[in-house]
Amino acid sequence: MDDKKVSRREFLAKTSAAASVTAGATHVHSHEAADDVQSEYSLRARALVSVLTKKNLIDPATLDQVVDYYETKVGPHIGARLVARSWLDPDFKDRLVADAGAAAAELGISGTLSSEFRAVANEPGVHNLVVCTLCSCYPWPLLGLPPTWYKDTAYRAKAVIDPRGVLREFGLTLDDDVEVRVWDSTAEVRYMVIPERPDHTNGLSEEALAALVTRDAMIGAERVPEPVQR
Amino acid sequence: MDDKKVSRREFLAKTSAAASVTAGATHVHSHEAADDVQSEYSLRARALVSVLTKKNLIDPATLDQVVDYYETKVGPHIGARLVARSWLDPDFKDRLVADAGAAAAELGISGTLSSEFRAVANEPGVHNLVVCTLCSCYPWPLLGLPPTWYKDTAYRAKAVIDPRGVLREFGLTLDDDVEVRVWDSTAEVRYMVIPERPDHTNGLSEEALAALVTRDAMIGAERVPEPVQR
Amino acid sequence: MNGIHDLGGMDGFRLKERDPDEPLFKHEWERLVFGSYLALKAPWSIDESRYGVERIPPERYLTMPYYARWLYRNEQLLIKYGLVTAAELADAEAVPAVAPRAPGDRDASRLLSGMIVQADTTGVMPSFAVGDRVLVKNEHPEGHTRAPRYVRGRQGVVQRDQGVHVFPDTNAMGLGHKPQHCYSVRFNATELWGERANPRDRVYVDLFDDYLEPAP
Amino acid sequence: MNGIHDLGGMDGFRLKERDPDEPLFKHEWERLVFGSYLALKAPWSIDESRYGVERIPPERYLTMPYYARWLYRNEQLLIKYGLVTAAELADAEAVPAVAPRAPGDRDASRLLSGMIVQADTTGVMPSFAVGDRVLVKNEHPEGHTRAPRYVRGRQGVVQRDQGVHVFPDTNAMGLGHKPQHCYSVRFNATELWGERANPRDRVYVDLFDDYLEPAP
Numbered sequence: 001m002d003d004k005k006v007s008r009r010e011f012l013a014k015t016s017a018a019a020s021v022t023a024g025a026t027h028v029h030s031h032e033a034a035d036d037v038q039s040e041y042s043l044r045a046r047a048l049v050s051v052l053t054k055k056n057l058i059d060p061a062t063l064d065q066v067v068d069y070y071e072t073k074v075g076p077h078i079g080a081r082l083v084a085r086s087w088l089d090p091d092f093k094d095r096l097v098a099d100a101g102a103a104a105a106e107l108g109i110s111g112t113l114s115s116e117f118r119a120v121a122n123e124p125g126v127h128n129l130v131v132c133t134l135c136s137c138y139p140w141p142l143l144g145l146p147p148t149w150y151k152d153t154a155y156r157a158k159a160v161i162d163p164r165g166v167l168r169e170f171g172l173t174l175d176d177d178v179e180v181r182v183w184d185s186t187a188e189v190r191y192m193v194i195p196e197r198p199d200h201t202n203g204l205s206e207e208a209l210a211a212l213v214t215r216d217a218m219i220g221a222e223r224v225p226e227p228v229q230r
Numbered sequence: 231m232d233d234k235k236v237s238r239r240e241f242l243a244k245t246s247a248a249a250s251v252t253a254g255a256t257h258v259h260s261h262e263a264a265d266d267v268q269s270e271y272s273l274r275a276r277a278l279v280s281v282l283t284k285k286n287l288i289d290p291a292t293l294d295q296v297v298d299y300y301e302t303k304v305g306p307h308i309g310a311r312l313v314a315r316s317w318l319d320p321d322f323k324d325r326l327v328a329d330a331g332a333a334a335a336e337l338g339i340s341g342t343l344s345s346e347f348r349a350v351a352n353e354p355g356v357h358n359l360v361v362c363t364l365c366s367c368y369p370w371p372l373l374g375l376p377p378t379w380y381k382d383t384a385y386r387a388k389a390v391i392d393p394r395g396v397l398r399e400f401g402l403t404l405d406d407d408v409e410v411r412v413w414d415s416t417a418e419v420r421y422m423v424i425p426e427r428p429d430h431t432n433g434l435s436e437e438a439l440a441a442l443v444t445r446d447a448m449i450g451a452e453r454v455p456e457p458v459q460r
Numbered sequence: 461m462n463g464i465h466d467l468g469g470m471d472g473f474r475l476k477e478r479d480p481d482e483p484l485f486k487h488e489w490e491r492l493v494f495g496s497y498l499a500l501k502a503p504w505s506i507d508e509s510r511y512g513v514e515r516i517p518p519e520r521y522l523t524m525p526y527y528a529r530w531l532y533r534n535e536q537l538l539i540k541y542g543l544v545t546a547a548e549l550a551d552a553e554a555v556p557a558v559a560p561r562a563p564g565d566r567d568a569s570r571l572l573s574g575m576i577v578q579a580d581t582t583g584v585m586p587s588f589a590v591g592d593r594v595l596v597k598n599e600h601p602e603g604h605t606r607a608p609r610y611v612r613g614r615q616g617v618v619q620r621d622q623g624v625h626v627f628p629d630t631n632a633m634g635l636g637h638k639p640q641h642c643y644s645v646r647f648n649a650t651e652l653w654g655e656r657a658n659p660r661d662r663v664y665v666d667l668f669d670d671y672l673e674p675a676p
Numbered sequence: 677m678n679g680i681h682d683l684g685g686m687d688g689f690r691l692k693e694r695d696p697d698e699p700l701f702k703h704e705w706e707r708l709v710f711g712s713y714l715a716l717k718a719p720w721s722i723d724e725s726r727y728g729v730e731r732i733p734p735e736r737y738l739t740m741p742y743y744a745r746w747l748y749r750n751e752q753l754l755i756k757y758g759l760v761t762a763a764e765l766a767d768a769e770a771v772p773a774v775a776p777r778a779p780g781d782r783d784a785s786r787l788l789s790g791m792i793v794q795a796d797t798t799g800v801m802p803s804f805a806v807g808d809r810v811l812v813k814n815e816h817p818e819g820h821t822r823a824p825r826y827v828r829g830r831q832g833v834v835q836r837d838q839g840v841h842v843f844p845d846t847n848a849m850g851l852g853h854k855p856q857h858c859y860s861v862r863f864n865a866t867e868l869w870g871e872r873a874n875p876r877d878r879v880y881v882d883l884f885d886d887y888l889e890p891a892p
Binding site: 461464473515601652655 | 677678685686687688689690730732733734738739813815816818829867868869870871
């Protein structure tokens with residue numbers, strides 16, 4: 001056995017290179033992509049809806065309305081309004097941090113009665129990241145339905161043990177002296193992040209500011225990008 | 231929400247019944263059984279052996295000898311000899327418990343030099359069970375290659391947290407006042423169980439006793455059955 | 461249960477790429493699964509609903525797309541509660557339609573709230589106050605729980621009292637609401653992950669009164 | 677690493693039936709995978725070999741039959757060590773045969789021992805003695821380790837000194853043998869699993885010196 005010292009980083013880099021070389025050759029099946037799996041899900045989903053409808057357990061019009069509601073009415077634009085307002089109005093920001101549901105209700109945003117909502121604010125030296133390690137809890141009324149990466153096993157696994165590695169993969173490298181706060185949504189409290197206001201945004205309206213705020217910034221996965229220079 | 235009290239046992243029974251009803255309908259794919267997966271493994275294994283042979287990294291005759299060795303030379307009959315001897319010779323049993331490798335060497339059993347071997351003895355009020363939660367460590371030179379159930383994820387997961395449940399599923403219900411000792415093979419020490427000698431075996435020869443000893447009894451998964459009455 | 465769903469702290473997974481333009485539903489069946497579940501007046505709680513996902517066999521859990529887990533859970537719970545049968549799902553064509561009743565509540569924003577039980581807070585006192593050092597009990601219940609494995613046996617500080625909520629561990633199992641306080645508990649990342657963590661980092665986990673005891 | 681291989685204590689899996697008559701190899705390819713691996717004079721240690729299995733992506737690990745994990749690991753390690761290339765495995769036909777060398781050691785009983793390094797025990801002192809109460813450090817290394825998650829942060833009693841062995845955590849990573857004592861540590865099942873366990877039961881785990889500290 002060769003006892004030569006290799007740094008851990010070098011070792012990991014070498015082995016992961018080898019893994020990627022054979023990834024194609026050795027990968028037996030990609031399930032999610034397989035058409036027959038999709039068609040099996042499709043058959044089962046149609047059967048389920050058909051049986052529920054025939055037995056009058058659901059009203060198909062309600063099904064359509066529910067989907068329409070989440071596809072067109074609720075989404076990250078709601079959270080973005082809260083963030084933009086908080087950037088312009090420090091008192092509102094205080095109320096948003098104290099009770100995000102109540103602050104949202106001030107702006108006429110509904111659907112926040114059943115759970116509690118918390119907004120956690122990034123600031124110089126502090127970065128917040130939201131996750132649900134056990135399932136996929138997410139502040140639906142404020143941000144809509146969560147993105148695929150948020151619900152995926154990898155993010156749920158890594159966010160709590162290696163938040164800096166996750167952020168680095170997402171393109172955000174934090175200094176070692178920044179404090180990372182990870183919020184694991186294990187109960188009926190839902191979290192959103194108030195990202196920091198980017199530079200060069202003086203004089204922008206609340207609407208223009210809201211347009212800058214991305215969904216992923218309100219999860220903590222990125223910073224709000226600077227406005228594009230024209 | 232119905233707040234009616236249901237016992238946990240009843241609840242679990244009901245839900246697992248529901249699960250089994252739809253197991254057929256909802257099971258998308260059984261991988262291990264799928265012929266195309268087997269044929270992919272087969273192609274890759276043949277390619278591997280072919281490349282290793284052509285590059286002179288293995289001698290095909292050695293491959294055959296290795297397989298033959300584990301298929302015909304090593305197996306539970308070795309451990310069974312040790313157990314039978316220990317039933318007849320209390321001093322041997324003491325040596326077996328102290329250092330199973332050395333005791334095996336007394337009987338001319340080889341292959342026990344690289345690892346350490348321990349035999350743990352069942353007795354009235356004590357039942358031992360061997361597992362490797364992290365991979366599939368097993369006393370090859372004494373028992374041969376491990377059975378599928380031992381290497382399977384379920385056994386590795388359950389043996390340490392619910393050994394009594396595992397044994398119950400295997401057909402052995404232990405009294406609450408029996409002490410269960412689970413041995414997790416996490417290093418280079420390998421364990422085998424010396425089961426209790428069954429009743430009605432007085433006067434049997436070492437060979438006849440060895441023939442009663444099952445592989446699974448030497449893992450702790452069952453008791454040695456009584457000899458069949460003629 | 462120590463299920464495969466309890467993923468916090470696991471290594472070996474690969475992050476999915478972030479796609480800012482992805483549709484909410486990639487396939488029509490996902491839309492049907494989501495919409496039909498929310499349109500249903502389910503007789504079970506959100507806790508039992510989560511428990512339904514957790515009991516998907518581990519090897520299938522990891523390979524199922526997100527809404528396939530919902531589909532599995534919906535089928536299982538509808539069958540368990542006797543609302544549909546496996547035979548009906550296997551042959552939907554053969555199921556006769558009953559005459560439609562009056563339409564139900566169609567306010568989509570309120571549909572989900574029906575599954576979250578508002579706890580009766582009367583006389584429910586907190587065992588801990590903000591600033592208290594707490595130890596998460598090292599318990600491994602067979603049923604549903606919301607104390608992830610990675611905090612069990614670890615110490616933190618109560619950072620906020622989140623008020624009184626229904627206890628998921630009993631509610632999911634049909635064993636009662638057991639309303640109690642829930643706390644945001646702050647853990648040093650090094651307390652959870654040892655030398656691997658940056659000493660500046662913190663993890664906040666919402667934990668119920670019954671999961672906690674005073675730190676020794 | 678906190679890999680999917682670290683299964684101890686997980687719920688949700690279903691036990692396989694015991695079949696006293698099952699063949700050692702169900703398929704010919706399993707025989708080839710097993711035999712070729714043992715016939716190889718591998719330049720890696722058994723620790724790196726285990727680490728190779730642990731790095732199989734979790735969703736594939738759970739669905740792979742046992743010897744498919746070996747096959748994956750063998751391919752990866754042979755490529756990593758430059759003994760074969762992915763291209764050669766993809767087109768074995770195209771690989772030219774070299775002239776055979778003299779046959780190697782064919783004593784099958786000794787083939788495996790080559791992978792287990794006998795540690796240099798000179799001057800390696802134990803930190804603990806039989807009877808000592810120890811605490812397993814709550815460490816979560818990114819690389820290979822043989823301290824399962826379920827004992828980390830838990831207390832037990834040293835029941836036997838198993839002698840000096842090569843340290844898997846460094847050896848698997850090419851970071852040296854670091855020989856040290858290994859102990860059989862006895863845990864009360866209730867210390868590991870709380871109220872779920874029978875108070876009479878014990879779990880014995882072989883743990884290296886570096887995993888342990890004196891119990892407080």
